[in-house]
Amino acid sequence: xxxxxxxxxxxxxxxxxxxxEQAAELARTFGCVRLVYNLALAARxxxxxxxxxxxxxxxxxxxxxxxxxxxxxxxxNEVSSxxxxxxxxxxxxxxxxxxxxxxxxxxxKSKKKSRKSxxxxxxxxxxxDGRLTLAKMDQPLDIVWSRPLxxxxxxxxxxxxxDAAGRWLVSLLCDDVIEQVPASGSVGIDAGLDSLxxxxxxxxxxxxxxxxxxxxxxARAQRNLSKKxxxxxxRAKARLKVARVHARITDRRRxxxxxxxxxxVRENQTIVIEDLTVRNMVKNHTLARAISDAAWRxxxxxxxxxxxxxxxxxxxxxxWYPSSKLCSACGALADKMPLNVRTWTCRCGTxxxxxxxxxxxILAAGLAVSACGAGVRPQRESSRTGRPAVKQEPPGVTQGIxxx
Ligand SMILES: [Zn+2]
Numbered sequence: 001x002x003x004x005x006x007x008x009x010x011x012x013x014x015x016x017x018x019x020x021e022q023a024a025e026l027a028r029t030f031g032c033v034r035l036v037y038n039l040a041l042a043a044r045x046x047x048x049x050x051x052x053x054x055x056x057x058x059x060x061x062x063x064x065x066x067x068x069x070x071x072x073x074x075x076x077n078e079v080s081s082x083x084x085x086x087x088x089x090x091x092x093x094x095x096x097x098x099x100x101x102x103x104x105x106x107x108x109k110s111k112k113k114s115r116k117s118x119x120x121x122x123x124x125x126x127x128x129d130g131r132l133t134l135a136k137m138d139q140p141l142d143i144v145w146s147r148p149l150x151x152x153x154x155x156x157x158x159x160x161x162x163d164a165a166g167r168w169l170v171s172l173l174c175d176d177v178i179e180q181v182p183a184s185g186s187v188g189i190d191a192g193l194d195s196l197x198x199x200x201x202x203x204x205x206x207x208x209x210x211x212x213x214x215x216x217x218x219a220r221a222q223r224n225l226s227k228k229x230x231x232x233x234x235r236a237k238a239r240l241k242v243a244r245v246h247a248r249i250t251d252r253r254r255x256x257x258x259x260x261x262x263x264x265v266r267e268n269q270t271i272v273i274e275d276l277t278v279r280n281m282v283k284n285h286t287l288a289r290a291i292s293d294a295a296w297r298x299x300x301x302x303x304x305x306x307x308x309x310x311x312x313x314x315x316x317x318x319x320w321y322p323s324s325k326l327c328s329a330c331g332a333l334a335d336k337m338p339l340n341v342r343t344w345t346c347r348c349g350t351x352x353x354x355x356x357x358x359x360x361x362i363l364a365a366g367l368a369v370s371a372c373g374a375g376v377r378p379q380r381e382s383s384r385t386g387r388p389a390v391k392q393e394p395p396g397v398t399q400g401i402x403x404x
Pocket of ligand 1: 327328329330331332346347348349350
């Protein structure tokens, strides 16, 4: 048996309740962050389209200094300069992802639709005795510490945001050490609509409690919103209602998925999932499908970064593998398997639960891939490690920015 410890960055998110002054300061900061991001994006786009010039982070940083000296943009000096610099770094990352063909061309942040947030690095906040005070503020934030930070943890980056439902959130990125102890199990996972997931062990994982009822509420709130006149006060109210129901669904789901992925990663050394990235080829615009797709993406992201933390392997197998039609006992292939068939009997006599059988086949396919070595692993970077680390550690905070 081997055991290793691994240093990771973990984000801890909490709600907080700003004073009116703090709320005003943050709203101002969010506005300036959005403006600086948009100005820099416009400058970079113009330089590229008109002159085929690439403008890098350092150049936009110099632009920011110049903007602050103009009369029209002098108000940028009133907020902490760190979130503004971070906005330029985020734009740099967006460009790097674009040039690496990982993302589309960056888009402008809109006042109504974009996430309101500001990122502070160590020079722009003070954390002492569990009290967090941001630059340009006299008083610490009134944070609801719903779970403790790890012992001795010190945040290296603090992100403050306000969601569409109007709630204030603060995320603290901390250094943590995880002991990697190998686990004995391996598991295959089938994604479904009725139950959230089915495991090769036969276990069915249900959707979060109340989700069905919340979905019905969300559908009702959305219908209600669509009937309201544009620009009216009632429409604004209806939109907030939609945002609140949505926030409740995503909160419950995140909580549910955190518990689930932690358990799966603790118990299993190898976890095999279906690669559902191609599922979007089958367009289905129902609300249930949209939510279940979002849940699956979130599940996979969490699973991958936690697997990375704990030294586990996540293998994604091709979606078009005939996992439902293949008998996991004898290997015979059934002719047809319409979606409404939930149990079936193979010629060998084995009675299968459709989803459990699929999960077992997924596990077997993944273990076969694993045994063949890295060369035939699914061609997705995030199948192993890579991308989750980016999520956990906002680039530019601790590393230098490569020059384009
Ligand atoms: Zn069989």
